[in-house]
Amino acid sequence: MELKNKKWTEAEFNKVREEVLTHWPTGKDVDLQEAAQFLKGIPEHKNFAAKLRKAKQEGITLAQPRAGVALVDEHIKLLQHLQNEGEADFLPCTIDSYTRQNRYNECQVGIEESIKTNRSMLNGFPAVNHGVHNCRKVLAAVETPLQARHGTPDSRLLAEIIHAGGWTSNEGGGISYNIPYAKSVSVERSLLDWQYCDRLAGLYEEMGIEINREPFGPLTGTLVPPSMSNAVAIIEGLLAAEQGVKSLTLGYGQCGNLVQDVAAIRSLIELSEEYFKTYGYKVDLTTVFHQWMGGFPADESKAFGVISWGAATAALAGATKVIVKTPHEAVGIPTMEANAQGIKATKQTLNLLKGQRLQMSKELELEIKLIKAETKCILDKVLELGKGDFAIGTVKAFEAGVIDVPFAPSKYNVGKMLPARDNNGAVRYLEFGNIPMTKEIKDFNKQLLEERAKSEGRQVSFQMVVDDIYAVGKGTLVGKPE
Numbered sequence: 001m002e003l004k005n006k007k008w009t010e011a012e013f014n015k016v017r018e019e020v021l022t023h024w025p026t027g028k029d030v031d032l033q034e035a036a037q038f039l040k041g042i043p044e045h046k047n048f049a050a051k052l053r054k055a056k057q058e059g060i061t062l063a064q065p066r067a068g069v070a071l072v073d074e075h076i077k078l079l080q081h082l083q084n085e086g087e088a089d090f091l092p093c094t095i096d097s098y099t100r101q102n103r104y105n106e107c108q109v110g111i112e113e114s115i116k117t118n119r120s121m122l123n124g125f126p127a128v129n130h131g132v133h134n135c136r137k138v139l140a141a142v143e144t145p146l147q148a149r150h151g152t153p154d155s156r157l158l159a160e161i162i163h164a165g166g167w168t169s170n171e172g173g174g175i176s177y178n179i180p181y182a183k184s185v186s187v188e189r190s191l192l193d194w195q196y197c198d199r200l201a202g203l204y205e206e207m208g209i210e211i212n213r214e215p216f217g218p219l220t221g222t223l224v225p226p227s228m229s230n231a232v233a234i235i236e237g238l239l240a241a242e243q244g245v246k247s248l249t250l251g252y253g254q255c256g257n258l259v260q261d262v263a264a265i266r267s268l269i270e271l272s273e274e275y276f277k278t279y280g281y282k283v284d285l286t287t288v289f290h291q292w293m294g295g296f297p298a299d300e301s302k303a304f305g306v307i308s309w310g311a312a313t314a315a316l317a318g319a320t321k322v323i324v325k326t327p328h329e330a331v332g333i334p335t336m337e338a339n340a341q342g343i344k345a346t347k348q349t350l351n352l353l354k355g356q357r358l359q360m361s362k363e364l365e366l367e368i369k370l371i372k373a374e375t376k377c378i379l380d381k382v383l384e385l386g387k388g389d390f391a392i393g394t395v396k397a398f399e400a401g402v403i404d405v406p407f408a409p410s411k412y413n414v415g416k417m418l419p420a421r422d423n424n425g426a427v428r429y430l431e432f433g434n435i436p437m438t439k440e441i442k443d444f445n446k447q448l449l450e451e452r453a454k455s456e457g458r459q460v461s462f463q464m465v466v467d468d469i470y471a472v473g474k475g476t477l478v479g480k481p482e
C-alpha cells in the first residue's frame with residue numbers, strides 16, 4: 001500500500017485486516033460487529049474519551065500510572081490496588097517488550113515461566129497472547145477506563161485485541177512508537193501501520209463508539225526540545241484525524257523549567273487547534289503531561305520530589321492528564337505499593353493546586369511565542385517536503401534531518417541535533433543539525449547557552465549535554481561542572 005495522508009477506504013482496511021488477524025491465534029476472536037456491540041454496552045465512566053472530555057470541561061488534571069505484569073489475575077490485582085489504594089483516575093495496561101516487537105512466541109514462554117515461578121517474567125501485560133476475553137476480564141475487574149501503553153511500531157493486532165477487549169484508548173503513533181523504540185523499522189512502514197490503528201479507531205467512531213488515541217509525546221524522554229516533540233505530536237494528531245479519530249490526547253514530556261513546560265503545553269494546544277481548524281478536523285483535543293522521563297534519583301524521598309514537581313507543573317499548565325512516575329523509577333519496574341505511592345503523591349499535589357494556573361507573564365508569553373515559531377519552522381518544512389502531504393513529508397523530513405529526535409536508537413533518525421539546558425534549566429538547541437530554524441531563533445538559542453557557559457566558566461560544549469543528562473538523578477536540574 002502506498003503511503004499518503006488519506007483516509008483508508010474500508011476495502012483497503014479490510015484487505016490488510018485479513019492478514020493482521022492471522023499474526024497470532026487470538027486474532028481469530030476479533031469480530032468487529034461483536035466488538036462494537038460489546039463496546040456499546042460499556043458504561044460511560046469506563047470510556048476513556050468521555051472521562052477526558054469531562055476533566056477538560058471541569059478544568060481538572062487527572063492522574064494515570066503505568067503498570068503491567070505477565071499474568072491476568074496478578075495484573076487485575078495490581079490495577080485494583082492502583083485504583084483503590086492509589087486513587088488512579090485512569091488505569092493503564094503497560095504492554096511487555098516482546099509484544100512491542102511482535103514476538104508473541106517469546107510472550108508465550110514468558111507466560112509459562114511466570115506461572116512456573118509465580119512471578120512476572122515479562123515487563124508488562126502480553127495482551128495479544130491473553131486475547132480479547134482476558135482483556136474484557138481485566139476491564140470488568142476495574143471501575144476506570146483502560147488504555148494500552150507500550151512502544152510498538154506495528155501495533156495493528158494489539159489495537160484490534162485491546163479495543164475488542166473494551167479498552168477505549170491506545171497510546172502511540174507512527175513516529176513516536178518507532179523512532180524512540182526501534183532500530184530498523186522504516187518511517188514509511190510505521191506510519192502505514194499506525195494509519196491502520198487510527199483507521200480502526202475511526203471505524204469504531206463511525207459505529208458510535210468513542211476511542212481515544214494518544215500519540216506518545218516524550219519520544220526519547222531525554223532533553224527533547226519542546227518544539228521538536230510538539231511538531232511530532234501535531235503531525236501524529238493530524239494523521240490520526242485524517243483516519244477518523246475524534247478523541248485525541250496530545251502529549252509532552254516534562255523538561256523541568258516551569259515556564260518552558262507550561263509554555264510547551266499552552267503552545268501545543270494553540271498550535272494544534274490552529275492546524276486542526278485549517279484542515280477542518282473536528283476533534284476532542286486534550287493534553288497529557290508526562291512527569292520527568294529522564295534519569296531519576298535512587299533515593300525514594302528525592303524521587304518523590306521529582307514526582308511532585310511534575311504533578312505541580314502539569315496542574316499549573318492545565319494539562320488534562322498527568323502520567324505518574326514512581327519512587328522505584330531509578331531501579332526498575334515498581335512494586336504495586338511504590339506505584340500507588342507515586343499516584344498518591346501526585347494526587348495530593350494536584351488537589352492542592354486545583355484551579356490554579358501559572359499566570360501569564362512576559363517570560364511565559366516569550367516562551368510560548370518561541371516554541372510556536374520553532375515548531376512552525378519544522379512543520380512548514382515537513383509540508384513542503386511532502387508537497388502538502390504530512391505523511392510523505394514526514395518520511396522525507398527524517399531523511400533530510402528536518403525531524404531529528406535526540407538520542408533516538410532508530411537508524412532512520414540522523415541524530416545531528418543536540419540539546420542542552422540554559423541557565424534556568426530550559427532545554428535549548430545546542431546543535432541544530434539540519435533542522436531549518438530561522439537565524440533569529442538560532443541566535444537566541446546560542447545566546448542563552450553562551451550565557452550559561454559564561455556563568456559556569458566554560459565553553460558551550462557537548463560536556464554540557466552529558467552533565468544535563470545526569471543532573472536530575474544527581475539532584476539538580478542544570479548539570480553544572482563539578
Ligand SMILES: CCC[C@H]1O[C@@H](n2cnc3c(N)ncnc32)[C@H](O)[C@@H]1O
Binds near residue numbers: 066125
Ligand atoms: C515510556 C515509558 C517509560 C516508563 O514506563 C515505566 N514502565 C515500563 N514498564 C512498566 C511496568 N510494567 N509497570 C510500571 N511502569 C513501567 C518505566 O518505569 C518508565 O518510567
